Amino acid sequence: MMNLLYDHLAVNQKGHLTIGGADTVDLAGTFGTPLYVMDEAAVRTMCRTYRQAALANFGPDALPLYASKALCFTEMYRIAAEEGMGVDCVSGGELYTARHAGFPAERIYFHGNNKTDRDIVDALDMGVGTFVVDNTDELYALDRLAGERNIRQRILLRITPGIDPHTHKAISTGRVDSKFGSPIATGQALDIVRLALSLPHINLHGFHCHIGSQIFDIDPFVDAARIMVDFIATVRDETGFTASELNLGGGLGVPYTEFDRKVDYAAAIRDMATAIRTICEERKVGMPRIILEPGRSLVAAAGITLYTVGSVKTIPGFRTYVSVDGGMPDNPRYALYQSQYTALIANRPDAPRTERVTLAGRCCESGDLVGEDMPLQQASRGDILAVLTTGAYNYSMASNYNRIPRPAVVLVKDGTPRLAVRRESYEDLVRNDL
Ligand SMILES: *Cc1c(COP(=O)(O)O)cnc(C)c1O
Numbered sequence: 528m529m530n531l532l533y534d535h536l537a538v539n540q541k542g543h544l545t546i547g548g549a550d551t552v553d554l555a556g557t558f559g560t561p562l563y564v565m566d567e568a569a570v571r572t573m574c575r576t577y578r579q580a581a582l583a584n585f586g587p588d589a590l591p592l593y594a595s596k597a598l599c600f601t602e603m604y605r606i607a608a609e610e611g612m613g614v615d616c617v618s619g620g621e622l623y624t625a626r627h628a629g630f631p632a633e634r635i636y637f638h639g640n641n642k643t644d645r646d647i648v649d650a651l652d653m654g655v656g657t658f659v660v661d662n663t664d665e666l667y668a669l670d671r672l673a674g675e676r677n678i679r680q681r682i683l684l685r686i687t688p689g690i691d692p693h694t695h696k697a698i699s700t701g702r703v704d705s706k707f708g709s710p711i712a713t714g715q716a717l718d719i720v721r722l723a724l725s726l727p728h729i730n731l732h733g734f735h736c737h738i739g740s741q742i743f744d745i746d747p748f749v750d751a752a753r754i755m756v757d758f759i760a761t762v763r764d765e766t767g768f769t770a771s772e773l774n775l776g777g778g779l780g781v782p783y784t785e786f787d788r789k790v791d792y793a794a795a796i797r798d799m800a801t802a803i804r805t806i807c808e809e810r811k812v813g814m815p816r817i818i819l820e821p822g823r824s825l826v827a828a829a830g831i832t833l834y835t836v837g838s839v840k841t842i843p844g845f846r847t848y849v850s851v852d853g854g855m856p857d858n859p860r861y862a863l864y865q866s867q868y869t870a871l872i873a874n875r876p877d878a879p880r881t882e883r884v885t886l887a888g889r890c891c892e893s894g895d896l897v898g899e900d901m902p903l904q905q906a907s908r909g910d911i912l913a914v915l916t917t918g919a920y921n922y923s924m925a926s927n928y929n930r931i932p933r934p935a936v937v938l939v940k941d942g943t944p945r946l947a948v949r950r951e952s953y954e955d956l957v958r959n960d961l
Pocket of ligand 1: 594596597615638737739740741776777778779820821822823824
């Protein structure tokens, strides 16, 4: 029997792959393919794992945030709200969706390295709890727009600690040379703190850093925390301001293949807390309120994508292409990062994976691949193919390239599916065309 990576995936008596107790072949029949399917219980369990670990180890005011760019639609914000999470939004569109879901605005952290005036106004008007301010231009704009509304806006400043967590370059964001935040190493971080403290409509609470994604060790987080606590001490000594909040970003990893490690998230948070407490004691800095903002690790494992196989083509001496009815438009991650995935034939997952295939999409683009050199069962036209661990950065990164409508998103709860996002129609594609 093959390794299905996660407990919410299984094989039923018909020999079909199930997710959260629902038969994936039935789901494909009912909702069509390509189809994103999420096990709601798996998402809620991860929210609870983070929340309980944060409360137990960081104290009663700890607040884990869901980094909603990982998977963003109305029902996800409702789930996050019900689970007592905060959320991190990075655009006007994410804020709008959160508001549409009735998400409590005071629990929103508003990120982004280039917020427009319109974004800032929208966020102020909806009462967003905390802005994470990236740069001095934004700080001046926020001070002016908050002033016009007689608001003193609570903020954190995004700081770059200068860390490379050894993951892929495109998803490593804590180095000095980054479009995000103000580097400590160049003195710009201290400068922006002084500026924030001088502005009348800015209420500085602390600092934020985010070092990258798909990280399996807590060491880079502890390194970042040490640098950030040192920075808190420097700021205190230089300006008299003591940060009361430290947001260490997201980034814990998930397994995409049987060769990836599994992370014990509760243990990781406990060990981080122990290390941070020691660092604060050594630096004689009071333990700040610690915020974590996981995205991928909350939703990636809960999701799979179902496709229908359309063709199997072997180029002798080269490789076998298995083409499916989706690809780069619903999952651009192989094209962007050569991300690895696990694929299987959902109507016979227990058959041995004797083939090595290139899983191709249907776009006019050679790079439109879901993966290369992937183990797979013998496939033929009409088979339902499942790609695992697609809950994060798939739907949220989907495009309409080649005018391919975006798939539906189905949530499964107690074995029963419900539509969370309708499949786009061809009419949707021309809706804004004049
Ligand atoms: C993307 C992002 C996250 C979430 O990262 P994951 O790797 O998905 O956990 C958190 N914070 C910020 C600022 C981000 O940009």
